[in-house]
Amino acid sequence: MGLLQDDVPTVPSLCGVPLKYISLITLALQNSLLTIIMHYSRVSIPPSESYSAPTAVLLNELLKGFISLAIAFVRIDRTTSHSSDTVSPSFTSSAFWHPDKVLTRVRRLAREVFSPDCWKLSIPAILYVIQNNLQYVAATNLEAATFQVSYQMKILTTAAFSVLLLRKQLSASQWLALLCLAIGVGIVQIQTTTDEPAKVASSLLFNGTSMNALKGFLAVMAACFTSGLAGVYFEMVLKNSQADLWIRNVQLSFFSLLPALVPIVVSRSSDAGVMQSLFANFGVWAWGTVAIQVFGGLVTALVIKYSDNILKGFATSLSIVISFLASVALFDFQVTFTFILGSVVVLIATWLYNQPGRSPAAARFSFSVKN
Template identity: 40%
Template sequence: MINRESGSLEQNSHEERNLLETPDSATDSTSEETADDTGQCMTRTMLKQLSLVLLTLQNALLILVMRYTRTRKGDMYFATTAVVLSEGLKVLTSLMILAAQEGTFIKLMCYLRDNIWRQPLDCLKVSVPAFIYTLQNNLLYIALSNLDAATFQVSYQLKILTTALFSVLMLKKKLSPQQWSSLVILFVGVALVQFRPEDSKSSKTATTDQRPSVGLFAVILSCFMSGFAGVYFEKILKGTKQSLWLRNVQLGSMSVIIGLITMEIKDGPKIQERGFFFGYDYVVWIVIVFQSLGGLLVAVVVKYADNILKGFATSAAIVLSCIASIYLFDFKLSFPFTTGAFLVIISVYIYSKFVPENSLPQVNVGKEKSPSRLM
């Protein structure tokens, strides 16, 4: 009896200790999970803020630096070669992301073999947007050779209008009444920007061979190309299970091939005479890097932020471009330009703010899916 009672007492004592220890262990486990969630939340917040800052700077600096390289004195580089290099860098960047997702080089090669080499018809799907994007990128150089950075930055927002129209026609998307109103405001704003007094058109970088009408035509044509190609590419992404980065590899590879053909047709004899890298310096390489990383930054912003913040980054880039143009290129603001730029910024915000529910497509970016609007 004594031993039995003693054993019973020891067992009860052991159970009491377990009961006392259980809450502590549960608390520790809960604390660890809370700490993990807090850490992940902080990481996402940092990535969101960083991606927004980088996208804003990229949007503004690309236009400013590209304008500078096309109007400065000295040897002028061939824009067609810059387009080829920027597309090649896009392919390299997408391959690096795919390699990180697959884990090893061998797995990456097997993945590319199964999804590219063994599916040539699937790769041909991206040939249409690749051709259009290549022409569009060449048009951007023509536009910035004939328009100041501020006017180009504001006018180029017409791509929102063209993308919206092609989305309605090709993808049967529905726009909210506020979005339709914002498109009208956008058109009015861009139109106002084009009407500026003669004395406000002078700049330090202006040259006699610049033709604003040619630059404006290049911008408008580029906006229509951007809208159609973006919606076409979005339709491809929605219709397949392939990841966004694989599609970027396919798109970039086709763009490099088409870019080389365009380069040979337009500048072939001159390149043979002067060399592929004629007129290149570190500033031109900055343009190439900025242009190639634009799509990647948009994907990151959409993944970790949202469409409203993406629109905010676009608006901030317009403001930065205008301010920088005043100091760098002696750009002179006028009342029509200021009013038009303000209307464009407001329209971008309204269009991004009032998005109908369930209107964002699900695009596979790799191991997980996230909504993405290709603009």
């Protein structure tokens, strides 16, 4: 017997377009914009006038934490109710904002956020803070397109930690894809370290700001390492817990605050005020970088919920292409054969890695990587 009309699952959509496509296109654009704006915000001004990267990381965690907390507050009745007959009041209804209801909801939220196992999020939180700071170092020392291609190495590190810690099984085509990914990134780095004219052009274009390709590459590799370890550990926590994803985001942001504050306190001048040290040279482009990072963290949650690995692979490929075209148009990026070759190899590796044929369990882990 065929399915009745009422049995067909509804696909969430916006204006007739499925949310999985909207979220992935948005994620691709966000990844590209973040790379471009972060790079421009760091190299368009002399180093003496540059804003504090640790401050940007701290603001990123604060804003994401507050937004996630607000979403968790709205959703708390659904996540804590065990009765299917209970109907939660609408966000716009007067019952939702009744003082007694609000107090009850705050208490529930506090119990969820400060649950006995919340400390487990401290490890990925510290790793994510390190990763985010390393991204700024890499964006300062690498061209936007080179950074975007090289940062795809996080697929390899995530897969490696997933095999080691979660005992995931990878297919032969996936191992081949990871090998191709490493080769492609290596080819791009050969181009980066040997292309002296590109370095000179960049220095002239950006007010004498010099870029150290080796330093940038090491920062990318370290960021990919921390990203892979944090992502896999975060998945381990999610698999062994029924807590809402937004609650986990609040916990991540909460445990990120202390490690994010440490480099700010260490580097602060004794004769400068706290606010003056925090927001020194913090202009429009710095705020734009923080805003896009926060937006990306929220979009990632939609991708986890509504999309799949195949489409995520296309989004990654699209972001690489956009970053490449933007680098050529905006940063006078010198296109070479080795960069094109390395980028194509990385794109093929990304596509191959996300091909169907994996078990459902093995298909989930790459979603746990935080942007």
